[in-house]
Amino acid sequence: MFTPDIFNFMKxxxxxxxxxxxxxxxxxxxxxxxxxxxxxxxxxxxSDLEDNMKVCSKCGHHFRINARYRINITVxxxxxxxxxxxxxxxxxxxxxxxSQKLQKAKISSCENESxxxxxxxxxxxxxxxxVMDSSFMMGSMGTVTGEKITRAFEYATENSLPVxxxxxxxxxxxxxxxxxxxxxxxxxxxxxxxSDKGLLYITVLTDPTTGGVTxxxxxxxxxxxxxxxxxIGFAGPRVIEQTIRQKLPKxxxxxxxxxxxxxxxxxxxxxxxxxxLSELLKLHEKEGNR
Amino acid sequence: MSAIDRVNAARANNRxxxxxxxxxxxxxxxxxxxxxxxxxxxKAIVSGIAxxxxxxxxxxxxxxxxxxxxxxxxxxxxxxxxxxRKALRLMKQAEKFRRPVICFVDTSGAYxxxxxxxxxxxxxxxxxxxxxxxxxTPILSILIGEGGSGGALALAVADEVWMLENAxxxxxxxxxxxxxxxxDAAKTAEASECLKMTSQDLFSLGVIERIIREPKDLDSxxxxxxxxxxxxxxxxxxxxxxxxxxxNRYNRFRRLGQDFVTQDDAPTxxx
Ligand SMILES: [Zn+2]
Numbered sequence: 001m002f003t004p005d006i007f008n009f010m011k012x013x014x015x016x017x018x019x020x021x022x023x024x025x026x027x028x029x030x031x032x033x034x035x036x037x038x039x040x041x042x043x044x045x046x047s048d049l050e051d052n053m054k055v056c057s058k059c060g061h062h063f064r065i066n067a068r069y070r071i072n073i074t075v076x077x078x079x080x081x082x083x084x085x086x087x088x089x090x091x092x093x094x095x096x097x098x099s100q101k102l103q104k105a106k107i108s109s110c111e112n113e114s115x116x117x118x119x120x121x122x123x124x125x126x127x128x129x130x131v132m133d134s135s136f137m138m139g140s141m142g143t144v145t146g147e148k149i150t151r152a153f154e155y156a157t158e159n160s161l162p163v164x165x166x167x168x169x170x171x172x173x174x175x176x177x178x179x180x181x182x183x184x185x186x187x188x189x190x191x192x193x194x195s196d197k198g199l200l201y202i203t204v205l206t207d208p209t210t211g212g213v214t215x216x217x218x219x220x221x222x223x224x225x226x227x228x229x230x231x232i233g234f235a236g237p238r239v240i241e242q243t244i245r246q247k248l249p250k251x252x253x254x255x256x257x258x259x260x261x262x263x264x265x266x267x268x269x270x271x272x273x274x275x276x277l278s279e280l281l282k283l284h285e286k287e288g289n290r
Numbered sequence: 291m292s293a294i295d296r297v298n299a300a301r302a303n304n305r306x307x308x309x310x311x312x313x314x315x316x317x318x319x320x321x322x323x324x325x326x327x328x329x330x331x332x333k334a335i336v337s338g339i340a341x342x343x344x345x346x347x348x349x350x351x352x353x354x355x356x357x358x359x360x361x362x363x364x365x366x367x368x369x370x371x372x373x374x375r376k377a378l379r380l381m382k383q384a385e386k387f388r389r390p391v392i393c394f395v396d397t398s399g400a401y402x403x404x405x406x407x408x409x410x411x412x413x414x415x416x417x418x419x420x421x422x423x424x425x426x427t428p429i430l431s432i433l434i435g436e437g438g439s440g441g442a443l444a445l446a447v448a449d450e451v452w453m454l455e456n457a458x459x460x461x462x463x464x465x466x467x468x469x470x471x472x473x474d475a476a477k478t479a480e481a482s483e484c485l486k487m488t489s490q491d492l493f494s495l496g497v498i499e500r501i502i503r504e505p506k507d508l509d510s511x512x513x514x515x516x517x518x519x520x521x522x523x524x525x526x527x528x529x530x531x532x533x534x535x536x537x538n539r540y541n542r543f544r545r546l547g548q549d550f551v552t553q554d555d556a557p558t559x560x561x
Contacts, residue, residue: 090551093486097471143547150544172439174462174470177486178497181439181461182546185447188419189540196424212461214412215400215440220420234412234440235402243402253407263410 037061039229053270062227062270064207066109067116067133070166074274075120075129082118084151089113089144089176098175101137109135113144114169117152119161123278125285128156131166132213138170141212145173146183149217153190162200162281167218170236171211184216191220200284202277205232205255205264223280224264225273226255232264291456294479296488297464299456300435301398307367308336308351308394311434314513315520316340316349325376329409332373334365334401337380339389343521348384350377350445351394354435367436368401371414374444378418385427390524393431393445398463400441415444422447423543424536428527430520432502433457433489449527449539452500453489459497460487497546 034043039061049056053073054063065073071080088106091099106112114136120129130152132139149165156163172180194201203221205214208231215234218224226232233240233253241248251257255267268276291299299305312320319341325331337350354367361367377393384391400411422429431448437459453459462470464482469475486492489501502519505512527535 087550090549092549093484095484144550146547147550172461174467174485176547177461177484178459178492178495179547181443182497182543184440184443185419185423185543186546188416188447189423189543192420192423193540195420212440215415215444216419217416219410219413219416233407234400234415235407240402240404240407244404248404252404261408261410263413 055270060228060269062207062229064134064168066135067111067131067166070131071116071118071120071129073270074131074166074277075122076124079121080118080129081120082116083155084117084148085112087113087144087148089142091175092143092179093175093177095175095177101175105135105137109133111136113148114139114141114173115145115148117148119155122164122274122281125278125281126161127281128152128161128163129166130163132168134168134170134208137173139168139213140170140173141180141183142173142176143179143183146180146186149187150183150190153187153194156199157190157194157197160197160199162202162284163194164202164204164277165217165221166204166206167209167213168206169209169211169213169218171213181212184212187217188220191217195220195222200281202280204268204273204277206230208232208236210234210236219263225266225268225276226258226264227273228255228267228269230255232258292479293458293482293485293488293491294464296456297458297482300458305435307356308353308396308434309356311394311432311513311516312336312340312349312351314510315517316342316347320349323380326372326379328375329372332365332370332376333363334367334369334397335373335376337376342392342517342524345521345525346387346389347524348380348389348391349394350380350391352397352442352445354396365401367397368399369397369441369444370401370403370406371409371411374400374414374418377445378414378421381422381425381429385425388427388528390428390430390528391425391448392520392524393429393448395431395433395437395442395445396435396457397438397441398436399438400444415440418444419447423540426532426536428524428530428535429539430524430527432516432520433459433498438463447539447543449535449542450499450523451497452502453492453498454502455489455504457489458482458487459489459492460485495546 035046037056040059042058054065115132117130201221202223203218205226209218210233258264322338336353340349352367353364355361355364429448431446431451433453464478467481468477492498
């Protein structure tokens with residue numbers, strides 16, 4: 001399904017490692033050749049891992065990946081056209097250290113914000129796509145994140161396009177205070193207007209999707225998918241443990257748990273994601289369009 | 291008053307709760323309606339129908355409880371998903387009968403627990419945000435004490451949002467903020483300043499329409515004044531064509547957080 005030249009668009013792996021998300025998901029600094037899988041503890045060849053969409057070939061553990069990588073493995077080559085890439089947050093509330101944190105996030109992620117939005121084709125079906133990036137302040141939702149997602153939905157509504165959102169987020173960005181909270185309402189409004197026009201919205205929850213993003217657009221899809229074992233919840237596990245003063249069951253808040261409780265439609269592995277999205281998009285296209 | 295003083299005032303045990311507001315403003319006309327028709331009846335949310343100077347209205351309040359027993363019964367005003375779903379059920383009912391919805395918000399946040407997660411706390415809040423944005427009847431939300439993050443917002447997607455002078459509204463508690471950012475709970479006072487969570491801050495940021503001045507002790511003067519203010523406001527909103535009402539509601543939130551820069555002009559930004 002995936003031609004090898006898709007991978008030519010990936011950032012070189014050393015650069016990926018430098019981006020911080022690699023380090024963040026991986027407690028051991030990988031050497032040039034080998035990476036230890038945090039789930040099964042097997043040593044994996046870095047190049048094998050890259051060839052396998054950063055999924056452990058031994059146990060199926062899905063490593064966190066950044067937004068550009070995600071786009072490259074999801075959309076047709078050369079079809080992604082980014083929107084609003086130049087938008088970036090400023091320290092609206094003069095919050096201590098926030099300006100430096102923003103600067104650091106930009107350098108380590110090579111992005112201007114925690115979400116990348118644009119249009120693309122998936123097996124020739126045109127869609128708006130928004131992909132969040134955990135290497136930018138843990139995918140936290142600031143005003144620009146909300147603004148970009150809102151603009152993407154407004155564009156899709158205007159142009160009668162479906163929207164796919166890949167969510168990954170630690171929640172609202174507290175350094176932007178109440179204005180980050182307001183993005184939950186703002187994005188939800190844009191989702192509703194898109195929905196009321198009879199247009200399709202698919203969300204894909206990836207590890208981790210929590211907080212204000214879970215409590216807004218991530219849970220508002222017509223169809224909600226998730227990557228295997230992704231942490232999905234409103235409150236983070238540590239907050240819950242502190243509140244109830246007891247340990248949580250082992251698989252609590254995993255994608256599989258949330259599926260069983262009835263809050264997502266399906267768990268889809270990374271290698272099947274493009275095909276699944278493509279089929280779902282085509283099921284919602286009017287006959288004769290293709 | 292410093293921000294932390296406001297936080298403490300907003301949380302004070304003797305502060306009137308939603309039930310006090312409902313009793314003082316709607317009196318005997320309030321008829322409580324229970325349950326979400328899905329799972330159960332969340333006592334952290336008090337809701338029903340009432341008359342406001344003759345006009346039928348739907349009233350929804352987050353209730354913290356007025357003494358220890360009540361607080362336990364009400365889960366300290368921390369709602370579960372079924373609470374938000376009960377609220378949405380009543381809002382849909384209000385839409386059907388074109389009754390204005392009046393929400394009283396007072397919560398440290400949506401409950402964080404096993405049951406709440408199992409029953410989709412995130413989904414319940416998300417659905418409220420989405421549905422409230424296009425609910426075809428006026429909505430007015432008043433923050434009377436604590437406005438804790440998504441759990442408060444789930445009842446505050448409204449045509450107008452008001453705050454009591456000493457109410458607070460924030461994306462995270464100052465304690466949570468201090469412990470995450472500085473690993474130091476002692477910095478709570480500092481965090482409450484940084485978060486810009488007082489009524490004055492929120493008014494300046496354009497997040498609320500009105501600050502309700504608090505008399506020395508919250509007495510009948512406040513409630514009478516508030517009653518008339520609510521009545522006038524919802525009657526005015528009822529006269530608006532629904533499309534105008536909903537466009538205004540959408541734009542009310544749409545304009546929040548436009549204060550960003552583009553990468554190109556970032557270094558020379560002169561604002
Ligand atoms: Zn493994």
